[in-house]
Ligand SMILES: Cc1ncc(C[n+]2csc(CCOP(=O)(O)OP(=O)(O)O)c2C)c(N)n1
Ligand code: SF4
């Protein structure tokens with residue numbers, strides 16, 4: 001029987017973490033995502049599955065606790081929102097460098113600085129271009145619904161362990177806070193495997209395991225980087241995910257992700273009602289980005305509008321994908337403002353059709 | 356006794372523990388880090404817990420501690436070892452977990468992680484190497500640098516009015532209900548090294564009983580950073596460091 005519930009995005013992700021067989025959650029409260037740790041503390045998964053939940057003294061500590069647990073081959077995760085994720089940048093770089101799997105959720109709010117607690121997509125660059133130091137990549141999943149938030153918790157752990165790489169769910173204050181119908185997946189078993197790369201206690205028949213991102217010899221550090229880059233090429237080959245709507249006959253194209261894609265879809269329907277043949281491409285992974293799919297559509301459409309709740313970030317990737325084939329413009333509201341479908345349609349008419 | 360006789364097994368009275376690897380230590384001659392490593396490794400050996408021990412190396416001169424300890428280890432970011440160890444111990448509660456941290460790592464950049472791990476009473480051992488200086492980065496002032504002491508960033512001596520006073524982390528964490536055993540030792544003489552070893556052994560035994568955080572400070576020398584010979588540095592340490600950082604147990608479990 002289907003397990004259908006009406007749940008808030010943040011709480012649904014917390015439930016999904018327990019059901020995904022997570023071993024540990026470490027987090028620090030911040031709006032608009034504190035419901036995750038509150039739900040977990042209430043639910044007390046130590047009794048349900050043995051999963052450990054701990055409120056850390058800071059996001060710096062939380063991500064390093066994740067590092068420690070991940071280094072033991074455990075399914076470890078944390079959630080936060082923008083200012084907290086900035087504090088995790090150091091830890092994420094170390095986790096990527098040490099090639100550890102973990103899941104990090106950013107329920108994005110408007111910035112910069114303390115910004116606002118209202119929803120935003122202004123951490124796109126931070127999520128997909130780095131955030132921390134060094135040549136590393138997070139695999140970044142961008143849910144548009146509570147359902148996807150839940151599914152991406154499970155998928156996120158799978159990808160993290162498949163590539164031994166940190167995975168980020170790039171949510172936002174809308175998806176985190178809204179209630180929707182959601183189908184929960186069945187309880188998954190916790191991991192019992194002892195990974196060869198994990199610190200589980202040295203066995204007499206093997207060398208000690210060292211989890212580190214340090215290579216003092218530059219030749220060795222370059223080798224690490226080459227290995228990471230080869231891994232990222234694999235990720236780019238295998239893991240691009242997107243959805244497209246009404247693109248077959250499209251003369252124009254919207255590109256939008258997450259909650260903003262839902263509003264943009266409404267704008268698309270309104271445009272179609274007026275006889276404007278516009279489609280929508282919604283990246284579900286923003287790293288790896290659907291460059292090829294957008295490049296193909298660029299040959300077909302007269303112009304592309306990248307709609308974002310920021311001042312123009314994903315548009316840079318859209319331009320890279322399009323590579324000059326057609327006009328690319330950006331439309332955004334930011335600082336916690338949410339664009340209306342009418343505004344988006346108006347931007348299409350002004351910036352692309354009329355422009 | 357001929358040399359062959361000395362090294363024949365029945366005449367051996369002391370040997371390197373197999374919990375230390377055969378790699379040549381990168382530490383400067385006369386540095387306390389090597390002796391501190393050895394004491395901890397011997398404890399792991401004697402308790403027979405090599406396969407159940409997970410260590411966390413810091414950023415500092417002992418960043419490569421995992422080359423020398425033949426146990427599974429993780430390298431933490433600067434100051435974050437207690438958080439990393441928390442992640443390990445919470446998910447591997449049956450293992451013996453330790454961090455090994457310098458004074459810059461533990462008492463400056465990692466103060467929050469250290470205090471909160473101790474305050475939660477995390478069941479692991481923190482080994483704190485206090486040499487009053489940033490050894491690795493070339494002898495800059497540490498939070499533990501003594502008043503008036505010269506370093507590359509306090510070239511006229513530490514002026515406590517503008518640079519603050521030396522931070523006594525060990526006394527601080529002893530105040531916290533989460534800590535179980537807090538002691539300050541040194542490894543600059545055989546007698547002191549043996550005391551340190553006893554303290555480390557007790558700490559590991561308390562860990563087995565889940566009694567809370569054990570905190571073992573080792574006041575140590577840094578001949579290179581202090582710009583002294585090893586012998587001078589030990590003498591200077593006795594005359595200047597010990598009065599400020601007195602050796603002995605600060606908190607013992609009842
Ligand atoms: C975030 C960060 N800041 C600064 C450094 C540079 N750094 C490396 S070791 C160190 C100080 C180490 O001193 P201490 O912890 O006392 O260890 P010691 O070398 O004296 O044993 C510093 C500042 C770093 N690696 N990372
Ligand atoms: S710099 Fe100082 S602490 Fe570092 S190895 Fe040399 S003597 Fe030891």
Ligand SMILES: [Mg+2]
Nearest residue numbers: 457458488490
């Ligand atoms: Mg030091």
